Amino acid sequence: MPEGHTIHRAARKQREVLAGDAVQASSPQGRFADGAALLDGRVLKDIEAYGKHLFYRFEDDLLLHVHLGLFGRFFTHKGDVPPPRGAIRLRLIGRDAAVDLRGPTACEMIEGDDEARLLARLGPDPLRADAEPDRAWDRISRSKREIGALVMDQSVMAGVGNVYRAEALHVLGIHPSREGRSLSREEFDALWATVCRMLADGERAGRIVTVSAEDAGVPRSRIPRGERTYVYRQSSCRSCGGPVSSWDLAGRRSWACESCQG
DNA sequence: AAGAATGTTATGTA
């Protein structure tokens, strides 16, 4: 479910309801019991998102790293906290709400230079004010790899996933199979700006809607499920109506309109 | 009800 926008949104929302106070931490399913025991009763000082990674900073320099992976999800309970059902890896209960975590790829206590090592593997994050897009340009402009593989490579830029890769390249008319080094600086700048806009938009809306209201013919908030993207999981292009081809690119399904992105 | 999916990493092969 998550690309970078989901992660940043979770950080912001959870910061509002959890940060600044002691939290009650538990791992009802047991797999994270040791970590939860360490965190229980401590003050959660801040939550920070970087790409698709989340860092929970607790008092006494305790640091929790969470990565949702493909299936991970948060559930927030306001008011009464229901008894845990199923495989909840982590439950944090704060003053205003409780947050459950299920299905993460990573939910672990880290220390020392673990955080620095993780961050060193990440490219600039379009949702962060401190992002340095030139770092992404350096990689892309020198690479023979396909641009569709590069934009999803978290060490090139952090936060873009399979939906935004398809959609961002589509609106710019760039075919995912083009070599990274074939992009002009202008094309890269437009790509970066588009990815920034799309991710920020997704964070605000809480879901991915790349189709414009004009193209959809209805307000963006009312576009039906399955019609919110131009080419991602589409058989025909929602922009020009032409056929959309799909194939495997860097281990994930990729979509492109051969007419718009020829 | 099998299979795909808004992801990453470790490992093997060329």
Place this chain on the structure above:
DNA sequence: CTACATAACATTCT
């Protein structure tokens, strides 16, 4: 060293 493929792992939905 680079590139690419495969497997592994997490869970929900159709």
